[in-house]
Amino acid sequence: MAQTINTEVTRTDARRKVTGTATYAADVIPAGMLHGALTCSAIAVGTVTSIDTSAAEAEPGVVAVYTHETLPDYKTVKGFYSGGPGSASFWPMEGTEIKYAGQPVAYVVAETAAAARRGADLVQVTYEEGESSIHMDASDNFVVGAGEDSDGMVLTKGDLQAGHDAAAQSVDMTFTTPFQHHNPMEMFSATAEWRGDRLTVWMPSQSVRTLRAGIAGAYDLPETSVRVISPFVGGAFGSKAGITPYTMLTIAAAKGVGAPVRLIVTRPQMYTVATFRPETRQEFRLSAAADGKLTAYEHVEIAQTSQFDAVVNPGTHIARAMYACPNIHTEQRLSRSDTNTGGFMRAPNEYQTFWGLESAMDELAWKLDMDPVELRRVNDTMTHPTAGVPFSSRSLMESYDAVSQSFGWADRGREIGSMTDGDWLVGYGCATATYPTNILASNAQVRMQATGNAYVALAAHDVGTGTYTIMAQVAAARLGLPVEAVDVVMGEASFPVAPISGGSTTAASAGSAVHDGCMKIGQQVAARVSAMSDGPLSGVDASRVTLEDGVLRGPDGQSQSLQEALSMLPEGEIEVIGEFRHPALTDELIAATFNGGYGTAGPVTPEFAMFAFGAEMAEVHIHKYTHEIRVPRLHGAFAAGTWLNRKTAHSQLMGGMVWGIGSALHEVTEVDTPRARFLNANIAEYLIPVNADIREVRVEMLEEQDDYVNPLGVKGIGELSIVGTAAAIGNAVYHATGKRLTSLPIRMSDLISS
Incomplete structure (x- = not known):
């Protein structure tokens, strides 16, 4: 490999992050956007006996207040530990039952974030409280x-x-x-915009494809009608891995008011509306x-x-x-x-x-x-x-x-x-x-041009670990390019499938897909130029040509840079889909990953x-x-x-x-x-x-x-x-x-x- 691997490389996104120009999910403001806020349960176990929303609805700037009785319907999805994409299998605001303290019981939409939070504070909820215990009884297991x-x-x-x-x-x-709680620097958020039957969701996520699959299923939409975008994630540590109730509530609220809605979860609410x-x-x-x-x-x-x-x-x-x-x-x-x-x-x-x-x-x-x-x-x-x-x-x-x-x-x-x-x-x-x-299947789109530039796209995520840089390094090493010549885009569900950003899998699995894409480019270019009447690799058996550090090498010492070989093609570029399929990955596991799940093999x-x-x-x-x-x-x-x-x-x-x-x-x-x-x-x-x-x-x-x-x-x-x-x-x-x-x-x- 060229010296972009096993060396110290400064993050390609470093300048954007320290200057504040990197776009995070909550930075996106669709036209006409309204703001959401949650009212959460004051008890841990029991039932809601009544909800009075009149004071909240009278608050200046409040547009709508949703409860279990008025929230637009959607189909709930299974929780992760039940084989689904949800962070839990119990979905708040489906009825009156309270199963944990801090459970969402109302969702307020307003013209400003301040008005939404004032409205949420004004929702009056009465309960019939039951007995509860937060600590496990280790003897009852x-x-x-x-x-x-x-x-x-x-x-x-x-x-x-x-x-x-x-x-x-x-x-x-x-x-x-x-x-313990994750407490990522970036708050939990969700922004949803409906345009007819097409939905776009901006949300910090460790798995945009999981989100897309689950949301599409909840609304009986084809996945192509749902966009999930998460270009950067400001820390996650496992807390942003599945579909959370606050995400679905925001999507439902946006549908109900007919306008984009953004929810930024408060720090105290982060302790109850997601995992720990x-x-x-x-x-x-x-x-x-x-x-x-x-x-x-x-x-x-x-x-x-x-x-x-x-x-x-x-x-x-x-x-x-x-x-x-x-x-x-x-x-x-x-x-x-x-x-x-x-x-x-x-x-x-x-x-x-x-x-x-x-x-x-x-x-x-x-x-x-x-x-x-x-x-x-x-x-x-x-x-x-x-x-x-x-x-x-x-x-x-x-x-x-x-x-x-x-x-x-x-x-x-x-x-x-x-x-x-x-x-x-x-x-x-x-x-x-x-x-x-852990091993998961992954794909990556890789394109190289004779100008000496490359493009890599995949539905992976940068949760602060430097994934943009790593993917650029792998491509640069194989294609013989400087790291800065490789443009990497990630964080959108419509890009080629990549694994969930969890279990320390991204660099290995997604990086191997990028590697495969680069090797395929070498193979396809070798096949084209070896069939030409002139050139360093003319007449060489293309199956015996290897790609090393951006140079195509024939079996008898022939060589040509990949960039020079690309310039001989009339298109001047080539694009492939790289794949990583470890032998331990069964068809069932591969299908799980492609369907938005966690189809992992290993560690044994x-x-x-x-x-x-x-x-x-x-x-x-x-x-x-x-x-x-x-x-x-x-x-x-x-x-x-x-x-x-x-x-x-x-x-x-x-x-x-x-x-x-x-x-x-x-x-x-x-x-x-x-x-x-x-x-x-x-x-x-x-x-x-x-x-x-x-x-x-x-x-x-x-x-x-x-x-x-x-x-x-x-x-x-x-x-x-x-x-x-x-x-x-x-x-x-x-x-x-x-x-x-x-x-x-x-x-x-x-x-x-x-």
Whole structure:
């Protein structure tokens, strides 16, 4: 490839973003646009007994007030966890039933945003309130699916009890993680404009094709009659992945008033009208022989879910892939409570389970009087512990070796509390990070011109990760062009199909489709020029011509630049559709993606298990008297196949580690238990790290080759570095204090009370 891959490339959209000229969904203002606002339920469970809209309707500027009785009809769609495109399977304003606090009960349309919000505040709703509970009762749980053999939700390998009985040491521990909310910088919004039976929706989305398919189905429209546009997304983290009720309410309101309507959801309402990270309970029982090799591995995850959906983010599947063990038992369970449906939040399967697994592994290392890194080493494996297939590549211990060197792990005191810095107790902790490599089908339109320009179009999304730049890099590398000569357009459902921006799949799957398109251009141009009577490739067998860095090369040393060859064609350009179809993708999975779904293969296929790996080490300082917690150093080393852009990849990995610090020490959605409500529904009281919290964060990016995952050898990294951070910090806290904390976030009060 030309040197646009595995190098540092500045984002092609950087200037637009810092100057404010990048267009986000809510920036679009159709002619005659009105404004929407939501009135949300003040109770968590019950029924609406009456709604008085008269004061709202009398408010100057208010155009219409919709309730369950007056909202224009549409067909509701299934929720994601029921096989549909919706963020939940329960749709507000279909009747009088209230199932969670903050549920929309009325929609106000007005001439200005201020008038709409005043009107929403004036809607008077009376309720008959029922009993509610927001926290799950972990003792009241059920197995996801049909139990044994239900997609591995319950899995047993070997003789678990015999493994425990044979052990020299065991740990039996329970860990918990709290509710969390995504809080992207860009607010949730939806703008809808009807023109007859044709609809355009502007909305920040992680899957424009999912939106288009679901909306078209709700209104019995052909998909060609629905445009969904999302050119840039200002952060999502899983919160903008499906069709939300506020989207459908806005579309219905626009239809009702006969004018475009834009809704910008308020920050407090963002906590209830979309998804969140459910709270979980992780039960681990690990046993090991005296040499540290695991003899039994037992993991039960109990996750909160709503009363009307089964939110399955199976962390047990990922955790059991980590370490060799002959006897394994895992269970994926759910417990219901009165909330909206949770969903994906960055590393949705991994964050909570690795907080438990890696903390339990650290505890086991202390019981065995063994270096925690060496415990991971003796249990490392090149074969998936339960699937029995080899890993396509696995650089876990290479990551540990690299980070140990940079961090100075050899200087770690072997005794608890043995390291100090004045009045500060010092602790070192380590943890494994991993993320599965998921595969989805993708297409991409690629056009190259003899002028030395190229055009790439696909229905992918840039959620802030640099996708515009990555797609331009791939095309530039294959076609032999500078990155700035490649024009990339994305974020519209009518473009060639691309996967949902979730599961860290876009660069690998969509990038491979762009790669294929470029190779097809090379093949087609070679076939044309080889049939000509003159030219460097005249008479050459076109099937033996290869494209390398923008140069067509024949079998006997003949060569011609692709741009020069294109100039020999009368059209002076060529356009193709690139495709990515991994052998593990079945027809059913491909069809799911093309129909707006999530047709993913992996991370385990019949041939290989595909994961990215990393290792993280944290230094923690805890004040002897005040119990303040500081993280002056956090190092991570990661291996994820080919690095497409070392600058944006480094940013992603560092950002994930900072996110991990937040999960360890700051983030929690506080709950008003008696009223079953989320309490700190704003970014003033929902704590995340600030500059003063972050000191030295060092990222090492290891070279790794993986020819199986996709033609580019790329694994997803957007969530990888979050996974081990909390456990590394928790393990460092134990090293400093001897106090094993099992609930996130870790707070000063936990150290005092323990």
